[in-house]
Amino acid sequence: MEGPYIAPDPPRFVVDRLNGRFPGSVLDVAEFRGEITVVVAKDALLDVTLFLRDDPETAFDMLTVVTGTHYLDRDYDYEVLYHLYSLPKNHRLRLKVRLREGDTVSSVTPVWPGANWPEREARASSGPSMRPVPAEGEDYLHGETMVVNMGPSHPSTHGVLRLVLTLDGEVVKAVQPHVGYLHRGMEKIAEGMTYNQFVPYTDRLDYLAPLSNNVGFILAVEKLLGITVPARAQVIRVMGCEIARISAHLLWLGTGALDLGAATVFFHTFRERETLYNIIEALTGTRMTTSYTRVGGLARDLPPGWTEQVRAFLGTFPAALDELDALLTRNTIWMKRTQGIGRISARDAIALGLTGPNLRGTGVAYDVRRTEPYSGYETYEFDVPVGATGDAYDRYLVRLEEMRQSVKILDQALRRLPDGPISVDDPKITLPKKERVLTSMEELIEQFMIVTEGIKGPVGEVYHAIEAPKGELGFYIKSEGDKSPYRLQIRSPSFINLQAIETMAVGGLLSDLIAVVASLDPVMGEVDR
Amino acid sequence: MDPDIARVLVESAVKIALFFFILLTVVAYMTLVERRVSAWIQDRQGPNRVGPLGLLQPLADGIKFLFKEEVTPPHVYRPVYLLAPMLIFVPALVTFSVIPIGPALELFGQRVRLQIADVDNGVLVILAFASMGVYGIALAGWSSSNKYSLMGALRSSAQLISYELAMGLSIVGVLMAAGSLRLNDIVQHQIEHGWNLIWQLPGFLIFLTAAFAETNRLPFDLPEAETELVAGYHTEYSGMRFSMFYMAEYANMVTASALAVTLYCGGYHVPGLHLLRLPEPAAALVQVLAFGLKVGFFLFLYVWVRWTLPRFRYDQLMNLGWKVLLPVAVLHILWVSFLVLMNWT
């Protein structure tokens, strides 16, 4: 589905429609960097959101994330932000309600079931109260069933995910995920550091694809600043993202297969990942915590011989992938374990806010690289594979094909890699060259200012998303004109995707739950932040 | 003392001592083979540091297990918890006793059978001891007072008994052909009429599948299924008690392989060996080696399959046992009766 770059047009008409339908409900409207923010009265929230979802013109069928912001110096105490996205119309809108201490606002879970966890998180992190409070706590089924903890320390929960299962024999009657064992308060930490200083924290989000996280965060900052990086930097960023995607998908494939008993696949994927890690190490100096991007460009240029290294990998990898494919795709046991397991309909997946391969497995071709291209993705030729039934097998096939597409993108990137600078030439944003700093007064001052003062962003708020291996990775930055964000919200795909576990696993067998968790591919570093 | 009894006692004592030595060595080295072969399959090295080629690794493991901390959690039901590893380990060591590893030969002026006990109901003795294995697992899981253990134990016991049926029925074909339950007769019949493998392929396949399931090996390793039930019925075990479950698993693999060889692959029979006109001891040696090689092949198969296939889901496993293997085993009996009536085997 190669198509022209469709710049998402800000849906300005939404304001008129809302004014017409709910007079007096729209309290304020703002536009910044092509994003529309509408402040609505808190009592009208549920009606407004229902209308926005069901009106065919607006069709905001997906809630991207919910943010709670706490203010100390305004005539309201909290802002609750709802980032909306419309799959059919491909436009975004930000809704806000303003609350005073003690106010409550209706939960939007009736409109988008996927609001459940984001709302709980917003409440837990920032304080505003949303009614009705979704059920939480020790609400287990009793009787002839057994309640058992799976995780936080369990071989197949992929990190410190804890699932409280209610089992009737082998049948899963209820699943209650408990997250937060890896919470580090990243979003709060961001409020105290400069934009460049936060890059290493993004490494630890989806720690299987740090290169991709670096790019996601820095693009949001660059959107805030309103800058575009040189072509060479863009191409290298694309290559980083795709290397990260292959690496992350390989790990998913290996652990997913291991969970279902196919240990050999695991080691074969690790052999390939080893090559990738060598490539990443050559590029960034580290294997995992890459911290490769900087505001306005990259940390450093490509090392000599790096492109050959990548080219060599691209030469051998497709064959290795075919081998893994041969081990599993037509394997009867593998098919029996994954086909029809953890099935979710496209409708449910959208309502829950699923993105990435988990959504594409249901047949929805939503890929941020296509819908809102960044770093020049609109100029690459690649397919967005989709599944048909939304089961674990489809998700498996989608990810497998995505690796092949990534190879294709990497190949194109290598061919077109232009010469030139890797950073914008703006002394307020990028550090000057070291030799110049040591010899010239002006550069010395510029360097001093960036290092000590950081980069000041304009007043405003932006949300920027990339297609991370796990799905839509978005960063919302609220800037008050300081060197640090006033509020940073990370829309991590794993966190939202994990909500689907109940829909997928209940009614299945315990063994199916393992397949479901594996096929959802959550990374706890990203879920808990 | 009755000289006959004395002779039996001394002879068996020597054989048993020898057999334990061999079996435990094979079991120990199977763990190394498993790790080296899996490493080879997975494109890595495997243990190669302890001794040349890692050959002393099993010894190091054994010593490690002896010195491991033995945890006896307070929530377990102690008498049964301590008994369970014994209940699984002892039958695993005894089952082999009726399998002949070579022909009878003249030694020290005595006719010595290369087998610990040559009994009339050999096949059934094996089934009887195999049927005891389920208690070790069930009791280990029950006495651990742990949900994972209990689930693993129930899964495992149900799996074991289900595949025991399939195995028991698949063997009937062999018994019909040989007209005897004595393993030596079965081997003799194959020497005279060709290996059972040829005529009774369905039975062999059922037997092999059941043998994989009976030994809890992939793709039937659901009792442990470490990615689901952590460690299943032996979650609460540690140290030597834990390793006993594993030694039993490997001992059972050896026995199952030897049984497959004896029932279907002619036992120690080497086709065409009599043409060489070797002296009796040499011929016996060749046959024992052939037996070992055949068993080795099946052991390798175990390892190979384990590191190639994913795992079945529990209901799929039970369906395979009850809805496929069981009816097919009955049909197989019909097929063999036809063979026997036609005098083809």
Place this chain on the structure above:
Amino acid sequence: MIDYVPIGLQLVAAVVLAGALLGLSTWLGNPRNSRTDLSPYECGVDPIEPAGKRYTVRFYMVAMLFILFDIEAAFLYPWATIFRDLGPRGLFEMAVFIGVLLVGFLYCWRRGALDWD
């Protein structure tokens, strides 16, 4: 009967061996018994409810059917050993026996006794 004596001997030897291994490791394996060591394993958190509740009846079905088919197999063994002598008559007799049991088996199958979900 004397044929079985070596099996008995081996049984005794196996028990002694197993006992020796366990005893040796208990002697050498110096337990420290810290609190975490001794807590029941449930993935790193305290169990929500104790183990030991009633479990699904499906396993009971398996055990029951197992007994019945095990008895069937027990009848098959003596039959198999003399099948050559019995000839077609023996086949017929056993066919009646197995046929009746197969009807029962099909009944179990149809009633879903062999299903797991």
Place this chain on the structure above:
Amino acid sequence: MTIHLLLGLVLILFVFAAVRALAPSRALLAGTVLGIGALALLAVNYQALLSPEFWAGLIGFVAILSALMVVIHPNPMVSILFLIVNLFCIALFYLILRAEFLAVLQIIIYAGAIMVLFVFVVMLLNLKAEEGLRLGGGPQRWGALLLAVVFVLLMFHALHDRSDQPYVEPGAFESGFGSARALGGLLFSRYLVAFEAASLLLIAGMVGAVVVAKRKVG
């Protein structure tokens, strides 16, 4: 000679049991001492070890002891384990009587299949020791008493009226008496009707199990 050896061993066991009950801390020491005593006793009387009577007596003693434990042990799972021991003893009796095929079948079917069902029931219901101890109501208690009286009378009658003839010497059976072939021969000629009727019994059991279990589930 044989009977004295047997009585000696039984006595040793009782002494050990008494020590265990009265002073559990000394049980290990007492056990060791008595074990050595028992071995010495066996060494002196090694001739008796070769007689089937000795083994029959010993196994009989174990069988009775284990049967007692089945009834008196508070934990149902331990009761089952003793029942398995008991069934093994019976298998050994068959072996001594040269019914070798029957002995093995006894283990396969009773110890290996039926007891598995018992174990499953205890595991599935998760009977606690306390629950196992609970006595039944009035009718059950009186019924038990009545049966006990009947049993004592029966035993008295059997022991009182026993003939002084020794039981048939095991060696008196012809060779191959207890083999699968011999049994099969009888089963498929003389007892053919009974054999076929057994299939009806089995199918009744199958249908019964399904009906009961399915009603619970549904």
